[in-house]
Amino acid sequence: MSATREVVLDILGNIIDPISNKDIVTAGMVRALTVADGAIRFVLEIDPARSKAMEPVQQQAQQELEALDGVTSVSVVMTAHSAAPAPPDLGAGKKAEPTGPQKIPGIDRIIAVASGKGGVGKSTVSANLAAALAAEGRKVGLLDADVYGPSQPRMLGISGRPSSPDGTTILPLRNHGVTLMSIGLMTREDEAVVWRGPMLMGALQQMMSQVQWGALDILIVDLPPGTGDVQMTLAQKAEVTGVVVVSTPQDVALIDARKALDMFDKLGTPVIGMIENMSTHICSQCGHEEHVFGHGGVTAEAEKLNAPFMGEIPLHIDIRLASDGGAPIVVSKPNSKQAQAFRTIARKMIDDGHA
Ligand code: ADP
Numbered sequence: 001m002s003a004t005r006e007v008v009l010d011i012l013g014n015i016i017d018p019i020s021n022k023d024i025v026t027a028g029m030v031r032a033l034t035v036a037d038g039a040i041r042f043v044l045e046i047d048p049a050r051s052k053a054m055e056p057v058q059q060q061a062q063q064e065l066e067a068l069d070g071v072t073s074v075s076v077v078m079t080a081h082s083a084a085p086a087p088p089d090l091g092a093g094k095k096a097e098p099t100g101p102q103k104i105p106g107i108d109r110i111i112a113v114a115s116g117k118g119g120v121g122k123s124t125v126s127a128n129l130a131a132a133l134a135a136e137g138r139k140v141g142l143l144d145a146d147v148y149g150p151s152q153p154r155m156l157g158i159s160g161r162p163s164s165p166d167g168t169t170i171l172p173l174r175n176h177g178v179t180l181m182s183i184g185l186m187t188r189e190d191e192a193v194v195w196r197g198p199m200l201m202g203a204l205q206q207m208m209s210q211v212q213w214g215a216l217d218i219l220i221v222d223l224p225p226g227t228g229d230v231q232m233t234l235a236q237k238a239e240v241t242g243v244v245v246v247s248t249p250q251d252v253a254l255i256d257a258r259k260a261l262d263m264f265d266k267l268g269t270p271v272i273g274m275i276e277n278m279s280t281h282i283c284s285q286c287g288h289e290e291h292v293f294g295h296g297g298v299t300a301e302a303e304k305l306n307a308p309f310m311g312e313i314p315l316h317i318d319i320r321l322a323s324d325g326g327a328p329i330v331v332s333k334p335n336s337k338q339a340q341a342f343r344t345i346a347r348k349m350i351d352d353g354h355a
Contacts, residue, residue: 038072109241116256118225121277126222127155131330132346134177150184157326235267242272249297273308278315311345
């Protein structure tokens with residue numbers, strides 16, 4: 001028998017999880033399955049306490065799939081779902097299910113904004129998309145989860161500490177039609193924060209479950225660059241509607257963007273699309289256009305990776321000045337070409353049913 005997705009699922013559907021006694025497909029443990037050119041890859045999601053018991057299951061899957069005709073490689077990655085911490089209280093005495101990604105009460109969609117490397121404009125895009133979606137009438141929240149360099153308070157002109165009247169829930173702050181919570185609001189701007197893994201997870205979970213977001217159509221999550229713990233935790237704990245990957249057109253940025261896309265694929269998070277930032281430099285003096293970092297690299301990459309291309313944002317000094325001044329360009333110069341580039345992407349997200 002040769003390997004197709006159906007054949008692979010059929011084989012995995014006959015392998016029994018010794019703990020639940022269900023087959024591993026029905027038990028929802030098989031995630032991010034890809035079958036392409038003889039290479040089979042998937043993630044086996046397990047409880048870390050059961051990793052020993054699951055080793056024979058992993059081996060059985062590996063051996064049975066390797067025996068298929070035309071299979072050149074089989075990669076079964078076991079990912080440990082950490083033992084769930086205390087589930088967030090959903091009110092009315094209800095507790096969330098302790099495992100698997102959860103919906104955040106009151107929030108319709110969660111859209112993560114990611115990048116392979118830092119400095120490509122992920123936070124700028126997050127802030128402007130949030131403001132642009134708010135301008136389209138959406139109720140928008142922004143969670144600044146860029147724990148290594150939280151910049152949203154500055155970009156949205158928000159300062160001060162969020163209050164917690166009851167000592168448990170946290171009231172987010174709001175500006176330009178966007179409700180914001182940022183790790184940067186919990187620390188001093190000049191304070192270097194060295195996050196240890198568990199602390200980081202705790203902070204992220206707190207920002208997701210204890211913040212009174214109110215009813216939101218969309219929560220945009222500005223992720224740290226790269227492929228680390230925050231991305232994993234978010235995808236495993238919250239039901240993420242999709243991820244937008246921001247990149248500049250240069251090869252070096254694209255290589256990292258590809259890694260980020262690959263990780264989200266493994267985590268089972270749908271990719272909404274890619275955005276090319278700093279696409280064309282527009283001189284603020286003469287309007288001359290120049291491709292500082294190349295041009296079209298992200299379009300080509302998106303096509304290659306079969307990810308939708310969502311649009312491009314020019315490199316223009318006004319975009320940086322607006323962000324530094326605490327009002328994203330979408331708000332401070334709404335009629336500029338630069339602001340319109342963000343508005344076009346926001347409208348595309350709405351038209352495509354993502355926002
Ligand atoms: P990241 O979140 O990917 O680290 P930032 O959004 O913080 O990147 O952007 C890095 C710097 O580049 C910031 O100073 C920002 O104002 C600037 N920047 C981002 N996008 C643009 C753009 N399209 N035109 C001009 N400056 C930009």
